[in-house]
Amino acid sequence: MSILVTPQGVYKLYQFDTEKEFERCVVSQVEMIFGKRCVYLDCKRRIGKQGTKQSVPDAYLIDFSSQREPKLFIVETEIASHDLFQHIGVQILQFAHSFASAPRQVKQLLFDEISKDTKVYEACDGYAQEYGLRNVDNMLDHLVNDTFRALIIIDEATDELYKVVKNFRFPVEVIEVETYQGARGDHIYRFTPLLKDVSDVKESIEEREQRPVDIAEFDTIVVPAREDGFQETFLGENRWYAIRIHASMIAQIKYIAAYRVAPVSAITHWALVKNIEPWQDTGKFVVNFAEPAKEIGPVPLVPKSKVKALQNARYTSFDRLQKAKSLDEVF
Structure with missing residues (x-):
């Protein structure tokens, strides 16, 4: 088991029992993982054409770090102890299919989530202006008609994960977030921020x-x-x-x-x-x-x-x- 030795004591690698517990830790570190020019939309809503198998991504990430164009990632948060083929391979393929079959639905979902928070909406509108896009609505049109991209956030990036990821024909980023727990139950995290x-x-x-x-x-x-x-x-x-x-x-x-x-x-x-x-x-x-x-x-x-x-x-x-x-x- 990996450990970290700090002036505050020894921290041991923490193993999550559930995906939900791991996801809470990820959400607590969103700005550190993704940076200030990203908007993380923590929402779980079904996407996909009616009458077909629909899917529920864990979150959506809009990345504004490029000066040329924004990028949208569909986020899957997972723990390595799960069956990675079923929990990641199959789900991400379903996300890709849903994204392609119902872009207007995805756009409306994103617009609804952005509009819930005035600061988020104003930030997105400001970024849209930077890119020469008319407004948030116009920016979302661009995003949902762009290349499908997935982002996997996982507690351990194993060889088994990469066996699954290598078969995708669209960009898939992987961020490994390790969690270490101290004697008092406090946590510290180890990760490389997105595209850092x-x-x-x-x-x-x-x-x-x-x-x-x-x-x-x-x-x-x-x-x-x-x-x-x-x-x-x-x-x-x-x-x-x-x-x-x-x-x-x-x-x-x-x-x-x-x-x-x-x-x-x-x-x-x-x-x-x-x-x-x-x-x-x-x-x-x-x-x-x-x-x-x-x-x-x-x-x-x-x-x-x-x-x-x-x-x-x-x-x-x-x-x-x-x-x-x-x-x-x-x-």
């Missing part, structure tokens, strides 16, 4: 008072590569695996670049992406190249700069990569 590792790449640009790159503009994934893997796989096999990539980002990725770790410490090659496929049952992906990698730069790491040596995959735009003289100008 994507948006974090803007930090050094913001500090230089430049306009931050919008998540919607990211079309390139940069991966750290050791020399043997770089030579054998990136150059030799025209592919790279096993990479953690957000499902919502896959459709945007058109290029991949290799950051070769020390002693090279620079981005030296890039390739056009042919496709991105699930890598076994790991929740990770393999990026297959459309053609052999080409040289670039090199684009070096600057010692003692804001951007550190890459430890994990990061996102940027190909235009920014081509113009960069150092990693500070890439991210």
Whole structure:
């Protein structure tokens, strides 16, 4: 069993008995998990065409973090001890079917929920104006006619979960929320906020008072590569695996670049992406190249700069990569 040691004492990993108990904890941390530019609608109402099998999502999330367009996620909150195929696989497919068969119903449901809270309505109306949309009604039209996206919030992201998720043909994000309980019954939580590792790449640009790159503009994934893997796989096999990539980002990725770790410490090659496929049952992906990698730069790491040596995959735009003289100008 995992434990966390803090100045306030030892906290042990807490196992939930029911989905409802876990969901209450998630709702208590909504702003931390999703950020301030998201609206979480905690409502359970049936959706789907009359006369067909209807479904009841746990919640809806409208994500306004992109400067180009908002995104809607249908939320399923689950605990790993349940049958994940039935509780997640089947339910999310039903959500997708209901979403496609009754978009006007979904739109009305969202409008009703948003309208219940004046502050939520005003926030959504303000975001709609930012996107050049007339009002909330117009924004919801856009959302329900956009790509179906699902968000799974679970207490443990197991291999079994990723076996289920890899079969979906639409974006599915997974957020693992671990709960630890102290001797007094108090809780602390461990999770990675939604798309946090994507948006974090803007930090050094913001500090230089430049306009931050919008998540919607990211079309390139940069991966750290050791020399043997770089030579054998990136150059030799025209592919790279096993990479953690957000499902919502896959459709945007058109290029991949290799950051070769020390002693090279620079981005030296890039390739056009042919496709991105699930890598076994790991929740990770393999990026297959459309053609052999080409040289670039090199684009070096600057010692003692804001951007550190890459430890994990990061996102940027190909235009920014081509113009960069150092990693500070890439991210």
